[in-house]
Amino acid sequence: MPPIKRAPTLTPSQLRHVLAVTQATSRHPERDCLAILLTHCAGLRCTETARLEVRDILVQGSGKLxxxxxxxxxxxxxxxxxxxxxxxPKLRDALEVYLSYRLRNRLGCVLSAPEWRGLMPFTKLLLTHRGGGFELVKKRRILPDGRKAEYWAADALEARFRELYRAAGIxxxxxxxxxxxxxALLKKGVxxxxxxxxxxxxxIYASDYDVIFLL
Incomplete structure (x- = not known):
């Protein structure tokens, strides 16, 4: 079996550095900082991050997070x-900053939806510079038992993640x-x-090795 290539874990200081560089160099810092924190603070996969919608993170009626x-x-x-x-707290702050940015720039907004802060509930949370969600591409992978399985991948957003980390020297x-x-959770005793x-x-023996590498 070929060696498994695994992404490194980042220390809190490294994460702060990535966010600082993103804030200083990105053309869309509000969105990009939020994308990074969704993976670090909520454990989301790239494609899960791309598929989040406004209605997923806001309470209908009050518009609260x-x-x-x-x-x-x-x-x-x-x-x-x-x-x-x-x-x-950092993730919640980033969400508020990005939602405010969307409202200021009228991205995915509608006056008839005050219960969602004026945002269209079925729009993707993270939007590209064109105002739509990140494109998903259908791919295939081979399962451990040899079967083929189709899945969706957010290649454009993944490429953006790599650009952001590369800009920070990682x-x-x-x-x-x-x-x-x-x-971080395991270090806290979870x-x-x-x-x-x-x-x-x-x-705990999941195929993408998120957890097993820590054994």
Whole structure:
């Protein structure tokens, strides 16, 4: 079996550096900082991040940020719904900054939806410079048992993650966020089983090795 290439885990100081560089150099710092924090603070995959919608993170009526988000099965890698948490203060601040940016620039807004802060609830949370969601590409992979499985990949957003990390002097992918998220939880004493659930794995021996590398 060929060696498994794994993204590195980032220390808190490295994450702060990446965010500082992104803030200083990105043409869309509000969106890009939020994308990075969604992976580091909520354990989202790149494609899950791309598929988040406004209605997923806001409470209808009040327009408040949710503390817990139920990821719909249609948006996850293994087609199983799971709960993520938006309780990290830095993540919540980034969400507020980006939502305010969207409102100021009238991105995906409609006057008839005050219960969603004036945002269109079914629009993607993260928008490209053209005002739409990041494109998804259908791909195939070979499962451990030899079967072929189709899946959607947000290649454009993944490329953006790599650009942001590269600008900060770190050669890695969006997966660094999930690995850093898992590592931080384990250091706090969260059980391996609980971490696996938060990452959306069926068990601790999941095929994409988010958790098993920490054993």
């Amino acid at each position: 949710r503390d817990e988000v139920l990821l719909r099965s249609a948006t996850t890698k293994n087609c199983r719904s799971r709960v993520i948490f938006l309780t990290n 050669k890695t992918s969006s997966h660094a966020g999930r690995r850093s998220f898992a590592s 059980s391996l089983e609980q971490v696996a659930i938060l990452l959306g794995h069926q068990d």
